Amino acid sequence: MRGRSRSVFPVTMISETSNRIVRVEIDSPGVVRYHPNVEREIQVAIYDLIDENNFIPDVAHFESAVAGPYTLVLRVQGRQLIFDISTENGQEVGTLPLPLTPFRKTIKDYFMICESYYEAIRSASPAQIEAIDMGRRGLHNEGSEKLRDLLSDRIQIDHVTSRRLFTLICALHTRA
Numbered sequence: 001m002r003g004r005s006r007s008v009f010p011v012t013m014i015s016e017t018s019n020r021i022v023r024v025e026i027d028s029p030g031v032v033r034y035h036p037n038v039e040r041e042i043q044v045a046i047y048d049l050i051d052e053n054n055f056i057p058d059v060a061h062f063e064s065a066v067a068g069p070y071t072l073v074l075r076v077q078g079r080q081l082i083f084d085i086s087t088e089n090g091q092e093v094g095t096l097p098l099p100l101t102p103f104r105k106t107i108k109d110y111f112m113i114c115e116s117y118y119e120a121i122r123s124a125s126p127a128q129i130e131a132i133d134m135g136r137r138g139l140h141n142e143g144s145e146k147l148r149d150l151l152s153d154r155i156q157i158d159h160v161t162s163r164r165l166f167t168l169i170c171a172l173h174t175r176a
Contacts, residue, residue: 024073041167041171074168113132113139
């Protein structure tokens with residue numbers, strides 16, 4: 001695994017159900033470290049994701065689908081987002097590649113509005129900041145809905161889970 005950095009954010013919480021993610025890793029080829037702001041966003045997204053999520057792989061899609069709780073490794077390979085899924089005990093469930101192309105425009109627009117938001121915090125009125133933040137949340141929701149649509153026939157996730165996973169996809173995209 002030369003040239004790879006796997007960011008492991010060791011947050012473990014007690015699982016109330018087996019239909020959930022209990023550990024997330026970001027596998028970033030060639031990335032030694034993310035910018036501190038990006039690392040903080042990743043940590044918060046992972047913490048929130050582990051705290052509350054609904055994640056149900058479809059048994060028909062994964063040959064070795066077994067009950068969770070699950071560990072998820074996210075990585076970008078070429079033009080694909082890869083979900084490596086295993087159980088909490090390490091039993092492999094399967095790998096799911098998703099195309100990144102459907103997310104490109106949304107992620108680009110999301111990053112642009114985030115920059116505007118951070119600039120506005122320094123000098124804009126509260127009303128302007130709120131308007132920009134509403135646009136940012138709208139784009140974030142758009143990206144998370146695209147993710148849910150792409151996963152719908154293979155993994156069932158709820159709105160909260162898709163929003164947090166979209167945050168991680170954006171973080172991965174900063175280096176893809």
